[in-house]
Amino acid sequence: TAGITQAPTSQILAAGRSMTLRCTQDMRHNAMYWYRQDLGLGLRLIHYSNTAGTTGKGEVPDGYSVSRANTDDFPLTLASAVPSQTSVYFCASSGGANTGELFFGEGSRLTVL
Amino acid sequence: GQNIDQPTEMTATEGAIVQINCTYQTSGFNGLFWYQQHAGEAPTFLSYNVLDGLEEKGRFSSFLSRSKGYSYLLLKELQMKDSASYLCAVMDSNYQLIWGAGTKLIIKP
Numbered sequence: 001t002a003g004i005t006q007a008p009t010s011q012i013l014a015a016g017r018s019m020t021l022r023c024t025q026d027m028r029h030n031a032m033y034w035y036r037q038d039l040g041l042g043l044r045l046i047h048y049s050n051t052a053g054t055t056g057k058g059e060v061p062d063g064y065s066v067s068r069a070n071t072d073d074f075p076l077t078l079a080s081a082v083p084s085q086t087s088v089y090f091c092a093s094s095g096g097a098n099t100g101e102l103f104f105g106e107g108s109r110l111t112v113l
Numbered sequence: 114g115q116n117i118d119q120p121t122e123m124t125a126t127e128g129a130i131v132q133i134n135c136t137y138q139t140s141g142f143n144g145l146f147w148y149q150q151h152a153g154e155a156p157t158f159l160s161y162n163v164l165d166g167l168e169e170k171g172r173f174s175s176f177l178s179r180s181k182g183y184s185y186l187l188l189k190e191l192q193m194k195d196s197a198s199y200l201c202a203v204m205d206s207n208y209q210l211i212w213g214a215g216t217k218l219i220i221k222p
Contacts, residue, residue, distance in 0.1 A: 042117060042212030043156075043200070058209075090155060098208045100146045104155035 002026050006091050006105035013081050013112050021076045021108045023091035031094045032074040033058075033102065034066060036087040043090065049074055050097040081112040115139045117213035119201050124219045125191055133186045133199050133216045141206020147175050147186045148200040150215065156200055160186070188218075196220045 004025040013019050025032065030051045035043040045058030049068040063085060065077045074093075078085055088109050092102040118136045125131040137145070144163040148156040162168055162177035162184060174187040186199055198215040205211055 040214055042214045043202075043210075044212075045209065098143070098204075100144050100161060100202065100204045100210055101158045102156075102210075104157070106155050 004091060004093055004103055004105040006089075006108050008108060009106065010109040011111070013078075013110060015082055015112055016080055019078045019081055019110070021078075021089055021091070021110070023074045023076070023105060024072050025074075025091075025093045025103075026072065027093060027095075027103065028071060029093035029095055029103070030071070031097045031099070032068065033092045033094075034064070034074070034076045035090045035092065036060065037090060037107075038087050046076065046089075078110075081110075083112045086110060086112045115203075115205060115211045117201055117203060117211055119199075119213040119216045121214070122217045122219065124221060125188075127191055127193060127220055127222050129191050130187065130189050131191060131218065133188070133201075133218065135184045135186070135201035135213060137182050137184070137201070137203045137211070137213075139203045139205045139211055142179060143204040143206065143208055145175075145177055145184050146202045146204070146210070147173075147184075148202065149197050150200060151197045159199075191220050193220050193222070 007022045033048045034046040047066040049055045052071045091105040116138045147159040150156040160175040167176045172189045200215045201213040202210045
């Protein structure tokens with residue numbers, strides 16, 4: 001079973017360019033999340049979606065946008081990348097908004113130069 | 114502010130027991146979670162505590178004291194494959210997960 005799939009696995013991006021990180025899950029989970037993970041810091045929530053058609057801002061939403069057109073897909077877009085957005089990005093899903101058992105994708109390593 | 118504290122790194126010997134501590138100060142409490150993350154991989158769920166006490170799951174156990182804002186993850190009969198980072202996370206009153214920076218566990222033969 002695929003579970004949750006992210007693409008691309010890694011990407012180098014020039015500052016000022018736009019980029020969309022893709023995330024797809026096949027578990028029919030209602031809630032989905034985007035986190036970034038930086039050395040020495042805990043996972044930080046960028047945006048989340050409790051159910052298809054709704055999204056919310058997390059702890060560090062600036063410079064990022066998301067959409068949730070259907071249950072399975074939750075893309076993350078950087079409209080104009082900056083070097084501080086260099087990070088590893090994890091997409092995750094859970095059966096419900098109040099569930100702390102998350103299933104993570106393998107991550108997307110993004111480098112902005 | 115909300116805060117999760119755990120040691121940055123620990124070293125233990127294969128076959129031994131290790132305890133990884135986590136203390137937290139959060140706005141409300143709706144459960145504490147432990148995740149394992151091998152280098153270069155995704156975090157995977159290990160355990161969940163919402164009531165005080167010990168939850169045992171094979172070689173891994175997790176303890177919670179809500180009055181002390183304290184949890185630990187106990188790993189027994191350590192194996193080389195247990196070398197990983199262990200992440201502590203607390204769900205606050207808004208049902209948002211607050212994550213610690215993780216404890217890197219190094220297992221030596």
